[in-house]
Amino acid sequence: MDRRLLQRFGFFEMSNEFGSRTFADATEAIAAYAPAPKDSETAKLVNSICNLPGGACPTYNLEEQLASEKPLSYETALSISGGTDNTQYFASATAKDDGGIIANTGFKRQAVRLNLDQRLGSRVRATLNTNYTHTVAQRGLTNNDNTGTSFYVVLSATPSFVNLGKLPGDTFALNPFVPSNPVQTAALMKNDEDVWRFIGSLNAQWDAVQAGSHYLRFIATGGLDQFSQQNSLFFPPELQFEPNDGEPGTSLLTNSDNLNFNVNASAVHTYTPSSNAFSATTSIGLQHAHRELNVARITSRNLTAGQEIVSAGTNIQITEERSEIKDLGFFAQEEFLADQQRLLLTAGIRADQSSLNADATKLYYFPKASGAYRFRNPTSWIDELKVRGAYGESGNEPLYGQKFTGLRITGKVGGVAGTVAGDTTGAKDLRPERDREFEGGIDATLWGSRANLEFTVYQKNVSDLLLPRQLAPSGGVNFEIVNGGNLRTRGVEAALGLVPLQKSDLTWLFRTTFSLNRSLITELPLSSFIAGGFGASIGEFRIEQGASPTQMVGNDTLTTADIASGQYPGHAVGDIVVRKIGDANPDFRMSFTNDITYGRLSLHFLLDWQHGSDILNLTRLLYDFGQVTPDYANPIPGKTETVGEHRLAGFQVVSKNYVESATFLKLREVTLTYDLPATFMHSLWSGARYGRLSVSGRNLLTSSPYTGLDPEVSNFGNQAVARNIDVAPFPPSRSFWFSVELGF
């Protein structure tokens, strides 16, 4: 029986600040905020704050007032494994608490896991894996808003001479520039996401025939993923921004229940002739999956007595959304291994039907084939070289609801319920996308396992893309979900592992990966459409034929060079056109992992490098409008405009003023570990097998020309296309840890 205990302690701290303009004195502040002679109120306000000697303005670091928590965090993990020939088990329990750098933010997780492997008789074997997890994420209030409440949106309009910190008596100053104080908001609000999740699977294998050349087995697997998620948000009426909508106090409660369940049954037969010249494995099977999700949201405003329960509000909005998906698939595959396991050929086909398609009874077929050959010791320095190639097709299902054309019955007008037509419709032949991929590559082990190299080249063609065809709104319906168009991706992936040093007491393992891909919309049967963003005047993502799907387009002003190029007939210098201003796809990405072991010490560090990719830095746009960007007032030699004014002058006409490169090099992790000597361990406790002490740091350094908080940013969350838009994100943090690991 093996037992393992891991205990680590650490803390998080803010790793990058956006910065804010320093105002030298009241004159500078008044020139920025109260230029009109009639605005004496703001001038009075500025004078009352900037009252240091000489009219100087105080400077507060508002980001630090918001995000300077350094909370103690921990992680504890205990696991036990063991068993006999017939029964093996693994059990573990973990608890983790990551503090957040902003008040009332953080992440906690508790999880238990139990895996059991049991032989039932000589021919049957069953495996059970279960995992039960509870997580609580306290998320804060970040990214875009239109209400002046999100942390960095407020900071973008608040100059640095305003004090937003806590006052004596546990109160907060009112922000005179924006009716919202983010330090107060963080201290008093709640945004908790509480998830209980069970994932389990049961696998049973029956070796029906195991005689001579034939080995026939039947395998059945069942899996279950069930979670309940509760999001509770509370904004008490004491918050400075709450009374702005006339309904002070807001409480939100969302309950989601999800059940994913699948069963697979398959029969696998392997034929190996007595000569052992080859082995042929045939598999056939079927798979059924069922997914159900039910989300109910309650938004309650104007909370009586400032109570958090949603029944305390006078304005209560309730919505519910359900989805249910049923899939059925069949597969058959043949695998041929020959030539002393040097040659491997496989071919297979899958047939799938789904309730998500317009025709739920139709089967869609997806074939695949692959081959690989291993050369053993082809040259002295190559231990083994595998050459491989594969072709496969797969499908991407439509989302639940896309095939329906519905009526909306949940609306009311002045309290009276009415029905309105919906504004989306689905094509009558809505079907899965078809993804065809060719890939080829080599895997090589070199120099007596001192190096290994993997190299893959691939091309993927996706046809029948699921596209929201934007209809002319005068028809009364905005979108039709249709299949059409073609997307092509080509890429290269490589990984190299090296052991540059291998001595008795010093080893160094080095591994690097490289990936590069380029995508193109090769065919689009409908007019180009917007896939994300805020509009052409600021920058948006547009899907159009002949362009990268992740291209950013925006308004741009034609220059003399543009007209001279002849690409804009009918236009003149100074005309505004919408054209490409960037692309969210990086040129390439590389990572570097190093593991150096010297005696009992080992050092591990991981570097992550991204080259290229563009970000639309709208946080800087908001800061420019608030005149608080750190470089706003910097002069431009030979011009009266300042740096910030020059950028702003391009607002809506030169949208690439706010597009920046997302190139970065990040030191993601450094860990130094010390293995305690076995004698020392035994002297402490006879039961100890090993002990390890380590210190590590995560997200330690970021080197990037990007002026925003972090080049890995997405206002709209996890998106395939519309990423890399930066609007008031959560500030990045680094963490430091000390851990003790014991085996006993």
Next chain:
Amino acid sequence: MKTLSKYSLAACLGFAVLAACKDLDVPNLNSPDLGDFQNNPTRSQVLSVATGLLLGTRTGIAPQNGYVSLLGIVGRESYNFDPADPRFVTEMLLGPLDGGSPAFGGNLWANPYRNIRSANLELAALEKVPLVNDAEKESMRGFTQTIQALDYLKIISTRDSNGAPIPTSIDPLAPPAPVASRDSVYAHIVRLLDSAAKHLDSATTLTGGAFAFPFALSPGFDGFTSTASFRKANRALMARVQAYKGSFGCAACWDSALTALSGSFIAPSGDLNLGVYYSYATLSGDEVNALFDPNARAILTHPSIVADAQLQAGGAKDDRVVRKVATLSAPKTAQGLSSQYQFVIYGSNIAPIPIIRNEELILLRAEANIGKGGVADLAAAVADLDTIRVRSGKLPLYSGAVTQAALLDELLYNRRYSLMFEGGHRWIDARRYGRLGTLPQDATTTATAKRFTKFPFPAFECDPRSPAPLGCGTQVGF
């Protein structure tokens, strides 16, 4: 043999599971299907869709970037200083209005067209639905066409000389209808209103008297829920449309306006606020009136409203300013603009927004008489203008010249203050009387504000059309 039977056992199990799982159909769990409504409408569905037309026509009116607010900005009735979106100043004042901005220049289009389609779906369903008698059907046709006319009026008020398409098909996949000229759209609106009135009359005839609509109307239509009373609201809208056409140069339209007014709910000594309204509520699924901005977080009154007001006898400003505008403790500023005034017209987030009221009808009668221009007409106009001056503005009686030009100035002043921040009236009136040039050009930190004559077509409307019609792209101001 042992092996074979095991094979067949497995195969049987497989097929059994297969057969059981073949039914993979999952219906729409979140809403009823439109196809069912189109093919087999039921009585409760057509009644609910009729109420839904009031929901649809209300969409986009009250948001802080909706019909009242955006037309208020271009008409210099209001500002929007929302710190989260500088485009309320940079696009709506400096311009150009951008059809590619769905929240600004490309706004105020999709929602009314969605409701126009809902009305067409309702009219088609009324042909088929069982258990609804002919009188009820006629009454609902009258209601549906009136609301459809109101939606077209809102569209053409924003796009003006760009025109607007008049869709004839309820199939959204049909090619988009060609863009019709402004005058064609107005002719269509007149046709709809007259056809609606005929249906309402036919309903009354079939039952031998007026009766209440079989479906529920929102509280904003209280007092206008029978075929006879609702017809008055229909005629009120017709009066507005005829007056607009008169100001475009249609001399005969002034008389049509007066005829329509005589069939409407005009009442010079009655409640000026009598009329039909968009309703708001805080119930689940309902909308609140976002023009209610008690702390002036975003919506401010344009200072010229206070500066240009005439004075009451005692020296106080026009009572419409006293009632509708309040002074803030400190001015709010954004991008160099400043205002120390906010609207107090909408007292809560469930305050209704007028569609058309008695006060406007009295002013429309005055306008029609001014347009006709005869001595008796102008005298009648002075009488109506005085009614408004005294009852609404607490101003002294009109003492200026009784000429068409002078009375037109007085009319536009009264329309500006009586209908302040209710539905973009100042901008629409300034445009149709060629006075957009009189709107102030406020100076921001980067440029001076421009005046706009119309909104462009949204980019979404232009992209599927080839070639793109005039009116696509951006609208530069002057």
